Structure formats: C-alpha cells, structure tokens
Amino acid sequence: MMRFVRVLVPVPARRAVRSRLDARYVTRAGLRESVEKSRADLRKTREDLRKTREDLRQTQEELRASVQEGKGASQEIRKLGQEFKAERKKDAAHLQDMTNGLRQLEALVQEVTALRAEVRQLRQLKTAVTKAGEAAATGHQLALQTAEALDHVLQNEARVWQAVDGLTERTAATDQ
C-alpha cells in the first residue's frame, strides 16, 4: 500500500505526512533527547530567572537612586522656587526703583525747565542791572557835577552879598 501511496502521493506531501507520523511515535532516543532538551530549557530558564532577578535588583537600585535623585531634584526645585520668588521680589523692588527713578527724572526735567527760565530771567536782569549801573554812574557823575556847580553858586552868593554891601556903603558915602 505504501508503495501504492508512494506512487499516488507526490513527494512533498508524502514527506510532510511522514514527518507528522514520525512525531507521533517517540522513540527512547527521542525521549532522552527531549529530556535533555527540557533540562537545557530549565537551565536556560533558571539562567533567565537569575538574570531577571539581577535586572530586578538593578532596577530596584536604579529606582532607589532615582528616588534619591528625585528628592534632590525636588529640593532643587524648591530652591529654584524660592530663588524665583526672591527674583520676583527683586524685580518688584527694581520696578519700584525704576518708577522712583522716573519720577525723579520728571522732577529733574521740571527743575531744568525752571532753571532755564531762571537763567533767562537772570539774563534779562543782568541787562537791567547793567543798564541801572550805567544809569547810576551817570547819576553819580551828575550829582558830583551838580554839587560842584552848587558850590560855585553858594560862593557867588557870598560874593554877591559882599558886592551889594560894598555898593550900599559907597552909595551911603556918596549920599552924605
């Protein structure tokens, strides 16, 4: 029959079936092979387990380290937060400073404007003072000249009375 089958069934299919049929029938050698294979598998599994544990421990350590790191980070964050707050406060002060500075600047601008006005006024005043000084000098000179002139008038008055008296005397003498 087999021969028959062999004739009727193409080679590839025949091979596939035969391999199936072979597998169903385990031989001793096959069993031994299988046991060893299982042992090898077990060894491999153990090895895997050990590796896994190793991994786990490593992971745990890493985790612990991470936790540690996390703590550090959180501290840093807190610090950064504080710094940020301080910075913000500083910023506020700075802002206040700037505001004050601005106000002062405004005041200065006003002052400069006032000073400019004053300078203008003083310039006008200087001109006025110069003019007044000139007027005073002229006035002083005139006062001196007037006083000098008055001196001569007063002197002449004395002389006139002297002449009048002399004339009166002479007239009186002539009359007699």
Add this chain to the structure above:
Amino acid sequence: MRVKWTVADDVWNLTFLLDPEDEITGNCSDGAALELRTNSCQIRLPKGATNGANVHPDLLAVAAWTVVAPWTRQKVTFDRPISPALAEVFRTHWNVDAGPVGGDPRSGTRLGISYSGGADSMAAADMFPDAPFIHFQRISHPRVPNRWSFYRSDVLAGLAQETARETGREVTTVQSDLEFLLRLPRPGYPEHHAVTVGALLLADELDLGGIALGYELGSRWLGGDRYTHRYSPDNPMWSADGKWGRLMSAVGLPMVLPVGGLSEPVTMRIAMESDLAPYVRWCLRGDRSGPCQKCAKCLRKELILAAVERRPLRTALSADSTPARKWQEPPPYGGQETIEYGCAHVPGIEHTPFAKAAAHLQATEESTRWLEHCYAPAIAEIPERWRKQVDAYIADKVGLMTEDEVRRVETWGTR
C-alpha cells in the same frame, strides 16, 4: 567880616558876610590853603542845655572866629560887644580890628575835655577822671549835598554816649555842620579850634574854665601832620602864647594839652590801659561793629598799637593799596616820629606795608626811646590849676625825658 548869631531851641545859627577886602580863599593857621563854600552854619546843643541866649559874647565871638578867621583880612564885626581884653588879643596877635568893644570878660572853673573818642583824647581823659566830655558830631549841611557819607560821625557819637552810660562820665554831644563850609581841601574845620565850638557855647552852663584837647607831642612840638616838619615851640595853634592860645585864654577857656608832652605810642598805651578802652575808636569809617581796618588811619594806628604791644602788624592791606601808598615814598612823613617808633618796635616790619619806610628811616629801639617819655616843657605850659594833676600822673605812669631826649625834641627836623 560881619558875624551874626541867631538862636532858637538851643540851635545856634551863624551867618557871616564878607567885607570888601575879605576873600573866599584863605589859610588855616597851620598854613593849609582853604576855600570857602558857603557862609552859614549851625551848632545844635542838647535840648535845654543852655538858658536861652545867655551865652557870653566873648564865647560867641571866638566860636565864630574858629569859622571865619581864614577869610577875614583886616576887620571883624561881631553882633554883640566883646570884652576889651579879647579885642586886644585880636589886635596884637591877629592884626585884626575886632569890635564892637564893651562888656566884661568871663571866667569859669572846671576843665572840660574836647573828646573825640580816639586814643589821644582818651589818654587826656584818663588824667582827669571827673572832667566832663564835649563831643563834636558832624551833621549834614542843609545847603550842601553830603558826598562824604562814609564818615560815620553818628557811630562816634554813639560810642561817646555809650561811654557816658557805661562809665558814668559826663558827656555832651554837640552837633554841627560847620565842616561843610570848607570847599577845599575837603569838609573839615576851617580852623582846628572849631572843634571847640560846643565847649565855647556851653562854657557858661558847664562853668568851664579850660578846655583840654588830645593834641600830643607830634602836633604840639614837632610840627606834625599838615604842619611843618620841625621843632615848633611857637606853634600858632597849640602853644599857650600863640595867637589861638591867647584868644582862648582871653575868653576864660585856656587850652590845656594834658598829653602835649607825650608821643602817640604813649597816649595809645595809656588809652589801652584806661577804663575807657572798650570805647576807643579812631576810625571815622567803621560802623557799630568796629573799625573798618581798611583806611589809612586804621593802618597808621595799627602800627602804633602793634608797636606798643610789641607784636607783628595785623592788616590785610598790601603795600600797593591806596591807604599804604604814602609809606612807599621816602620821608619826611607827617607824624614821622611815630612811624619811626612803629618801625623800630614792630617785629617783622620788613614784611608789612611799612617795609620801605622802615628801610628809609633806619630807626631802632634806642633811637626812638625818647618817645617813651614826657617832654617837660609841655607840662610847664599847662595852666597852673591843672598842672599838678598832670605832673603827678606823668611822674607815676610815664616819666620825663632826659636831657639827651629833650635835645631830640628840640632838634627835630634839623638832622
């Protein structure tokens, strides 16, 4: 010259009219050329100071004469009769016909002091602690614009009043504009004796029998200031027998020069040691706060004071400043004996405005020692009733000159 006095409320007005031969130019008794400005002035006595117009005519005549003498050539006619004795002095010592004549001479007993507040009159005042002061205060003339307002006669008068308040001395201030009668050289006394017009008008009220003045050795005997630079026993202004001395005596107000024999350094020392010292003031320009320290007078007096105190000169004035100008010229100087004393006694004089004068004068402590003592003939000249007091004071505080020192006075200006 015709003189007329009018009075109202203790203000005496003097008006004078020139005779044909009179002129508006003339000379002071010291020889200085003068020019008249106007012919009226006033003398203001303190309110109620006199009993109306009852001032002796001789006093009025001499008061007027201190103002009109330079312009009068031959004759003076007063508005009330003067005593024959006074008329006689006018004739003999002035060659002036004065009248009308009539009435009795006057006399008095007390010594008054013509007190300026400077060191010299203060020294004189120190010799007579009970004598009343008469202070002359310049006021403006109603007809003359006052261009000399820097002259602070009000400050000086204030100091005189303060002296009265603080020391209890009797002080009478008399105001007058008579200095403005002078046009040239500048306002001032036509005759130096015009400073006594107040004493003359008040002589009867105060019973004055003499008037003390602060003229010192230089002015009286050495012909100092404007006068000639020579020994001047015959000084027409201040000698007892000179024309002014005789005139003042004739009206019962002989001149007394208590410090006539003392040099300026000595009067300065006496003044500074006197109880009046806090009120001393020679500066005519300073205000109430003190002397100006900038005028020629301040500079000169500082030299004397520094010499007396034997200390360096304190002045901000430099040699090229106007007040120091005359000390850059060679001598003679007015009051040269004082400058010599100063130059000899002020340490570091070569660094002061007096450096050049000091180099010219070459004075030493030895060569100026005579100035530390009194010239005795000056005491002999003082009327007898006050002579003893001066004599005692000088013996106590100064001492007399030796014969050699006397010779320094009497040969002054000849070597």
